[in-house]
Amino acid sequence: MKITIIGFGVVGRGLAKVLYKKKDELEKNYGEFRVVAICDRSGAIIDEDGVDLKEAIEVKEKTGKLINHKKAKKVDVLDVIRNVKSDVVVEVTPSNLETGEPAKTYILESFKNKKHVVTANKGPLALYYKELVEEAKKNNVYFRYEATVGGAMPIINLAKENLAGNKILAIRGILNGTTNYILTKMEKEKVDFETALKEAQELGYAEANPSQDVDGLDTAAKIVILANSIMNLNKTIKDVKIKGIRKITPEALFLANKRGYTIKLIGEIKEGYLIVEPMLVPIESPLNVKGTLNVAMFETDLAKEVVVVGRGAGAEETASAILSDLIWIKKRLS
Amino acid sequence: MKITIIGFGVVGRGLAKVLYKKKDELEKNYGEFRVVAICDRSGAIIDEDGVDLKEAIEVKEKTGKLINHKKAKKVDVLDVIRNVKSDVVVEVTPSNLETGEPAKTYILESFKNKKHVVTANKGPLALYYKELVEEAKKNNVYFRYEATVGGAMPIINLAKENLAGNKILAIRGILNGTTNYILTKMEKEKVDFETALKEAQELGYAEANPSQDVDGLDTAAKIVILANSIMNLNKTIKDVKIKGIRKITPEALFLANKRGYTIKLIGEIKEGYLIVEPMLVPIESPLNVKGTLNVAMFETDLAKEVVVVGRGAGAEETASAILSDLIWIKKRLS
Numbered sequence: 001m002k003i004t005i006i007g008f009g010v011v012g013r014g015l016a017k018v019l020y021k022k023k024d025e026l027e028k029n030y031g032e033f034r035v036v037a038i039c040d041r042s043g044a045i046i047d048e049d050g051v052d053l054k055e056a057i058e059v060k061e062k063t064g065k066l067i068n069h070k071k072a073k074k075v076d077v078l079d080v081i082r083n084v085k086s087d088v089v090v091e092v093t094p095s096n097l098e099t100g101e102p103a104k105t106y107i108l109e110s111f112k113n114k115k116h117v118v119t120a121n122k123g124p125l126a127l128y129y130k131e132l133v134e135e136a137k138k139n140n141v142y143f144r145y146e147a148t149v150g151g152a153m154p155i156i157n158l159a160k161e162n163l164a165g166n167k168i169l170a171i172r173g174i175l176n177g178t179t180n181y182i183l184t185k186m187e188k189e190k191v192d193f194e195t196a197l198k199e200a201q202e203l204g205y206a207e208a209n210p211s212q213d214v215d216g217l218d219t220a221a222k223i224v225i226l227a228n229s230i231m232n233l234n235k236t237i238k239d240v241k242i243k244g245i246r247k248i249t250p251e252a253l254f255l256a257n258k259r260g261y262t263i264k265l266i267g268e269i270k271e272g273y274l275i276v277e278p279m280l281v282p283i284e285s286p287l288n289v290k291g292t293l294n295v296a297m298f299e300t301d302l303a304k305e306v307v308v309v310g311r312g313a314g315a316e317e318t319a320s321a322i323l324s325d326l327i328w329i330k331k332r333l334s
Numbered sequence: 335m336k337i338t339i340i341g342f343g344v345v346g347r348g349l350a351k352v353l354y355k356k357k358d359e360l361e362k363n364y365g366e367f368r369v370v371a372i373c374d375r376s377g378a379i380i381d382e383d384g385v386d387l388k389e390a391i392e393v394k395e396k397t398g399k400l401i402n403h404k405k406a407k408k409v410d411v412l413d414v415i416r417n418v419k420s421d422v423v424v425e426v427t428p429s430n431l432e433t434g435e436p437a438k439t440y441i442l443e444s445f446k447n448k449k450h451v452v453t454a455n456k457g458p459l460a461l462y463y464k465e466l467v468e469e470a471k472k473n474n475v476y477f478r479y480e481a482t483v484g485g486a487m488p489i490i491n492l493a494k495e496n497l498a499g500n501k502i503l504a505i506r507g508i509l510n511g512t513t514n515y516i517l518t519k520m521e522k523e524k525v526d527f528e529t530a531l532k533e534a535q536e537l538g539y540a541e542a543n544p545s546q547d548v549d550g551l552d553t554a555a556k557i558v559i560l561a562n563s564i565m566n567l568n569k570t571i572k573d574v575k576i577k578g579i580r581k582i583t584p585e586a587l588f589l590a591n592k593r594g595y596t597i598k599l600i601g602e603i604k605e606g607y608l609i610v611e612p613m614l615v616p617i618e619s620p621l622n623v624k625g626t627l628n629v630a631m632f633e634t635d636l637a638k639e640v641v642v643v644g645r646g647a648g649a650e651e652t653a654s655a656i657l658s659d660l661i662w663i664k665k666r667l668s
Binding site for chain 1 (some may be wrong): 486491497500642
């Protein structure tokens with residue numbers, strides 16, 4: 001299977017590292033995963049015999065730009081998608097929750113060129129789910145996006161495949177590790193939001209501008225993807241009622257604890273409504289997971305409640321989800 | 335897809351009820367699931383146009399025997415497997431952890447007759463995993479058994495499909511709802527083992543002879559299945575070091591709690607060793623689930639820890655797992 005990787009940031013390199021490290025094991029179990037092109041904003045390395053992944057990673061990590069690689073060329077990403085012979089495009093450019101670009105354009109162009117797509121990019125899916133899925137179907141290609149929600153935690157494919165036959169009645173969960181880290185810290189150490197946020201930033205769990213995480217937009221994008229892909233709804237971020245965690249105090253957490261509860265930023269889909277807000281969660285609930293963990297609970301008609309917990313972020317963790325999608329496609333091509 | 339159901343106890347009827355209740359929904363989403371034969375110890379109802387499931391369930395629940403149905407015949411199960419035209423045999427006779435029979439014979443005969451098999455039966459898998467899997471492969475048929483471990487909780491297919499590409503380094507979990515119920519009760523109400531067991535029996539969570547549950551054999555059978563199917567080992571129940579929960583006291587639980595732990599009957603597979611024993615679990619660990627819930631934690635190289643929680647027993651819950659396997663096969667036949 002020939003793969004083009006679009007975007008060579010933390011996630012793209014994470015995937016390349018895993019494909020390099022696991023080359024023999026993957027080949028033995030599933031056949032060859034050959035990366036024939038890697039693009040970043042500066043240019044592309046194209047090699048039909050297989051890009052040297054180790055070298056590409058080194059150049060990018062040392063110089064910040066792929067174009068500094070001896071074989072790299074300054075070419076347009078769209079030309080790579082159109083002209084390089086590959087079976088699958090892995091789209092892992094930065095997520096843009098306002099426009100979904102440039103990922104949306106790259107994904108649609110891949111479909112048009114009859115290439116399967118695996119993405120980790122929330123933007124296009126949270127904004128244009130229906131259009132993307134219909135285009136994939138029209139072009140008779142696979143479109144997989146397990147990594148967009150919950151990182152390494154199985155969630156989308158779990159609901160659609162492992163729980164096949166069940167009616168999913170509701171989904172609720174902690175889909176953002178940053179807010180979970182902050183609330184856990186506030187609860188345990190009785191520090192205020194600003195202090196916990198600052199520490200999360202120092203540890204790299206929160207960004208310099210933490211708004212997408214702490215104000216709930218990141219969680220909102222994820223529940224839109226779940227609502228559309230799992231529950232067959234047709235929602236966008238504008239349909240989500242969103243409230244973040246800035247107003248939570250250590251006193252509120254202390255009082256909740258005394259009554260047998262904790263407070264978590266929960267994303268919820270129920271009866272067609274999408275909500276992101278701090279909610280009381282019973283201390284003994286499986287939803288009460290700590291630190292940066294993510295968790296999702298499905299309410300279903302047959303299996304009743306099913307809960308899954310995992311790491312919502314990280315280079316190898318996200319690569320794990322992308323890889324499972326690539327293997328899924330590989331099995332269907334051979 | 336034509337289905338033969340062998341065994342019409344709680345699990346077999348649970349599946350029949352779900353297929354009846356969800357007939358239209360399933361047909362719309364996946365195509366027809368037509369039950370052409372149902373057998374119990376007394377006889378079989380065979381109808382190539384589709385057995386009337388509602389009627390069959392009523393007769394069995396009112397009289398205890400399928401043979402009392404007006405269309406039922408006294409035939410040998412093996413003849414049904416050989417002679418009734420069907421694509422899949424669902425094998426749900428009672429589990430026998432000593433011989434694996436009669437399930438093992440039924441499953442092998444189904445393979446020989448080129449029929450795919452879905453089973454909820456731990457016995458044959460815990461004793462003869464390798465032989466069964468090889469026979470299925472030799473006859474080029476599918477063999478699925480998600481329901482054998484963890485009931486509705488996705489576990490086997492989750493590890494093999496959703497975590498594909500990961501190396502599973504260890505698995506540990508609570509795979510028996512009865513012992514979890516007893517330990518939870520002892521911890522919360524400070525009652526002793528015998529009292530908690532008695533209540534579990536009154537509520538139907540424990541059997542009159544509770545040995546398989548409380549002495550760990552049920553959990554042992556399940557970790558053998560996980561070890562073989564997920565971690566590619568070749569183990570049987572004899573390879574498991576087993577210790578049950580009879581000696582746990584409320585005092586031990588109280589002391590564990592004081593140190594930030596609880597005690598759970600854990601099945602564990604690590605570095606090739608299979609162990610079932612009461613273990614200390616940190617109170618904040620995702621493995622600390624309450625009541626009759628089951629839980630499993632996978633330690634993997636890429637995704638790191640992934641945890642899944644769900645209901646380990648129940649008619650509809652087990653039917654959910656069987657149905658997901660049937661849908662998986664259906665998708666590959668059409």
